[in-house]
Amino acid sequence: MATPSITVAETPLVLYALRRADDALILGHRLSEWCGHAPMMEEDMALANIGLDLIGQARELYSYAAKAEGKANDEDSFAYLRDVRQYRNLLLVEQPNGDFARTIVRQFFYSAFVDAYWRAMMSSTDAMLAAIAAKSEKESAYHLRHSAEWVIRLGDGTNESHRRAQMAVDDLWAFTGELFYADDADAALLADGTAIDPESIRAGWTSMVTDVLATATLAQPKSDWMQKGGRVGSHSEHLGHLLSELQSLQRSFPGATW
């Protein structure tokens, strides 16, 4: 019999940590799907390494959320025993890998945001969140450098790589607005300095994305219509499929270890 989902007491602090943790876990899992399939061995290793960093960050944030919640949940139950509607990640990170260009563009949009976000969070009034941020920003700096260099190489590469990179930029653009999402649950945490307002990152993100896309000879989409929903559990159809793979073992064999 399958293990039922846990219930989570989503206080603002728990929710804040879960939103960041879910981003890292889901994107890390997406990258792990490339293992053995990347276009060259160096990139196979690079994507797996970035995935590993992200899953490490997710573990720290889940452990923090578990402590903040103070119930029986732990990092494993958050990852393995929540259903799709309980996940709080950005729609961007759950989008399928597609081709290499799409994976790289998705990574670049996320890394350009989160690298600046972690650096801002280093001054959180919450010591543990500040420590996690200080650890993570060292890693995200490399993720950003890697993905930005690839966006330029693909955009300013062959006609085919340019075409694919441009298609990825156009298709993923509508998911970038959610990077700056905050809601009422964040208000008190923003007021006391625990949380960082993602809006404060927008100008830096926009300027970096504009620069890199221009260098890559890629057109920045004009549309400002943005899709959202992930932060409150309304996901695209893709997340359920991802979770069914990620969770199947723990759902089928509760508590299995090896």
Add this chain to the structure above:
Amino acid sequence: MVSIAGNDLRVRAWEAAAQVVDPEIPVLTIADLGVLRDVTVGDDGHVEIAITPTYSGCPAMNMIALEIELALVREGIDGATIKTILSPAWTTDWMTDDGRRKLRDYGVAPPQAGGSRRALFGVEIVACPQCGSSETRVLSEFGSTSCKALWRCNACREPFDYFKCH
């Protein structure tokens, strides 16, 4: 006030833990790497060892914690607690000079002082650990473990690992 016996125990525990090597880079001890942060002895003689991960997802941490426990048991110190601390975040600046030398002798280019991961398209010059030439180039920012990048020497044509600045 730490008793003389407590202090002696602390030194023995530190020395035992400091012998543990990184499973991925077995020429370096966790003391060389700066992963071993602190050893404390409570009034009741309970030993606590603090370690810090190099990278968030470093899969060697569980093994390092287990190896420390075993090293302490071999030294006759039972029931120690091993805790992971995140702050201050680990940096390659903590690697000892001895550690850097051992790394180079092992064939891994040690982290550059003053190298910046922030330089988006920064030019780094890393000397080849085999022949010493600085005519080298990066093949991939991500190498065989989280902490390394893959480089190649244009002079001797050998690929090599570079321990990234962090």
